[in-house]
Amino acid sequence: MEFKDYYQLLGVTKTATAEEIKKAYRKLARKFHPDVSKEPEAAQRMQEINEAKAVLSDPDKRLAYDQLAQQYRSGQDFQPPPDWDAGFEFSGRGFEEADLGEFSDFFANLFGQGGRSGRGSRGYQMRGEDRHAKVFIDLADAYQGATRAITLQVPQVDAQGRVVSREHTLSVRIPKGVKEGQHIRLTGQGSPGIGGGPAGDLFLEIHFTPDSQYRVEGRDVHQRVPVTPWEAALGASIETPTPSGPVKLKVPAGSQTGRRLRLKGRGIPGPAPGDLYVELEVVLPPADTDRARQLYSTMADELAFNPRQRRGG
Template identity: 70%
Template sequence: MLIEWNDSVEFKDYYQTLGVDRDAAIPDIKKAYRKLARKYHPDISKEPDAALRMQEINEAKAVLTDPEKRAAYDQLGERYHAGQDFRPPPDWDAGFEFSGGGFEDIDLGEFSDFFANLFGRGGPRTYRGHSMQGGDRHARIYVDLEDAYRGAVRTVTLHVPQTDAQGHVSVREHNLKVRIPKGIKEGQHIRLAGQGQPGIGGGEPGNLYLEVHFTPNPDYRVEGRDVFATLRVAPWEAALGAAIDVPTPSGQVHLKIPKGSQGGRKLRLKGRGLPGDEPGDLYFVLEVVLPPAHTDKARRLYESMARDMPFNPRQTRQANG
């Protein structure tokens, strides 16, 4: 599931909405729902906010009686309270297995923006003949950018929601050894055949699809197969030119800084981005960093530059513009 958050939404405490404990079994949740529905159903209720309350009750039931939705929601719910501005971390659902394409298709117009953002993707299961193919499972995983450069085999821990005979929801860990293909891009899927739900009546098992994302890395930004990095250089390296050794995801390279370089200049290393039939490029974006003037000698050097090198960067920018 790829979730895009543009603005914060209001966190919904579904347990509070239904008046049940966080460890309540599904039959108890359904019982609480029926009691509230009898009170707030718009066809019979005299309450002025009956329609809104019924919508909130329906939404809470839709989440808390579905083991997959509930397990993912519980992962978030421990850290938030009702009404709080809410923007989950980008990897909030990493490692959770879901059936179909995530969650089943529903009429999202019936529920809040909070619900729609969390559970707004779905996918059908496949049926063949009189037997039924097992449902596909999906999960989001995070891999290091370096693994995408070289390829790797990694152990991935997935979390599988399950329900016991009494209706209590828990999460089982599922460890898999996964081959990360060299050159895989963010958003691509790794297909594990037969690792989905078992088939019924002789049907084949479904597949497990792992949606790959890159572990956040403060040093690199990825766009398709191109990789970008900020390279901090001293003023004299930018002005006079330099040859320096810099790290990259595929190893250290010897890089030439052209003389007269300005901050923001991009230095392109062709073919040093993510591998592929058409490999991407690696771009270093220069950032000129000034040494601090925290000693008498350093201040005198700056004062000398101010006298001997008259320079107004604002006029230079206007002239260039």
Template identity: 60%
Template sequence: MEYKDYYQSLGVEKAASADDIKKAYRKLVRKYHPDVSKHKDSDSKTKEINEAYGVLGDAEKRTAYDELGSGGRAGQRFQPPPDWASSFGGGANGADSDFFSDLFANVGQRSRGRGPGAGYQARGEDIHAAITVDLVDLYHGATRTVTMRVPQRDASGRAVTTDKSIEVKIPKGVLPGQQLRLSGQGHPGIGGGGSGDLFLEIGLKSDQRYRVDGSHVYETVPVTPWEAALGAGIAVPTPSGDVEVTVPAGSQTGRKLRLKGRGIPARLPGDLYLVLEVVLPPADNEKARALYETMARELAFNPRARTGA
């Protein structure tokens, strides 16, 4: 079988701390998450990252990996010591076996000096992943399905990877960057030990209409020149529903109208700021051009005077 350099997979040095390994893992998971990544091999990269963290994120597995793999290079032919398979209770069987399965299916038994059937138990590792949602989901809550490739154990106890779909409830008021903890949805335990947890970091899908700052939301609202100049009552669609607002006379592009408590309904609800954008009608016909020419004569002024230009 070919040696896999898990440190290279996570982009860390062999002397990296546990915290550095976790940070690198979480960063890569966000980068290659299928919902946000345009990388053509995002699925295989995610599988590689999860496999690497499944080893380096566990102190016992990392120690065993370092002992076996000292001097190994990625892609190099690799053969574990003759007694390794018996220490696992018959796990390894040569080049046709998966590297992860052969070496780490029962690493807890070997690292503690116990043979097969010794009753060793260990809790499974946690999984860190990311999920991207729409802004409206943060306002009202939602249910989404997340599919991941995770390690599991087959009938013979060997570690294999498989697709796992989980329904996730996005709670109302959650903020971008926060994590949802799904108990027992992480890596399976060893010897009957409990599964780890799944931590999902909330990401926000890009939308040119909105900008989010904590629980505050900024929404761009186009208005006509006459609405801005004369004032008007307008209907504005927002993530929490349509609202009627008054555009004050003499408004300019960039003016903010604050709607208190209309931001993300977090524990401390934010505000919604409507940012006005004056949009000019096109001068694409004779009548429109004539109107602009009349305005140029009748309403002539220097808009740059106040800037000192």
């Protein structure tokens, strides 16, 4: 899949106003509309023009696209970076699959049902639109609950008709037991109503900040815990940090890297709390002193251990 430069497709600059984008679209549509155009590949060009207009004429999509476009150029191999749209507010729920048939895979991957920046929701005449945003929290907040200040990027059109970004900072209560993908609803924090109608709501889609120590599956949490060779070989009682606080952990004798220990109910809290799965990782001390090298040499001589030799063979 190739990256599409929508500004290039419409022949406008990245600072083009909404009116300039509209004029450029109309000019190109008169030239390439399949009903009137004799240009080769007019239908394909018209599809690209419609797609560019759908993004650049929508402040929500344009703001997020502009940030993404800083890292790519037209025609470059492209896959949407994970969570490329996090931290932006968007209206509506996204394009349905049936609506995407006339657009490219590039557009569908960014702004389809899985994308945050969809088409404005229909059916409301007085109530403001609901808005959506993907946000990240620490795993510990799901265990304990917390109140956090979360700042989102919101598009707005300035006096010159250009799309600019403003920050929208909210104090958000993170409920204890919230799961990845769950939505927190902030009543009245969406778009303003029309004609005095009530404002829409803001829905925050919760994701956990990536952490190399933890992996989350539903309410279950997987954690890697380093142990020494003697703790693994002889067994030990160790203390290790977890998202819910430090715990005493019994390491069975003869443990190897990859052994999993289940701590029931130590996962994300809830009516049926998840479990915490501890995966042991045996870590060797460095042979960076004469004494350490001597000890390793003694082990090599006295243990006569070859991990590559099959047992019984």
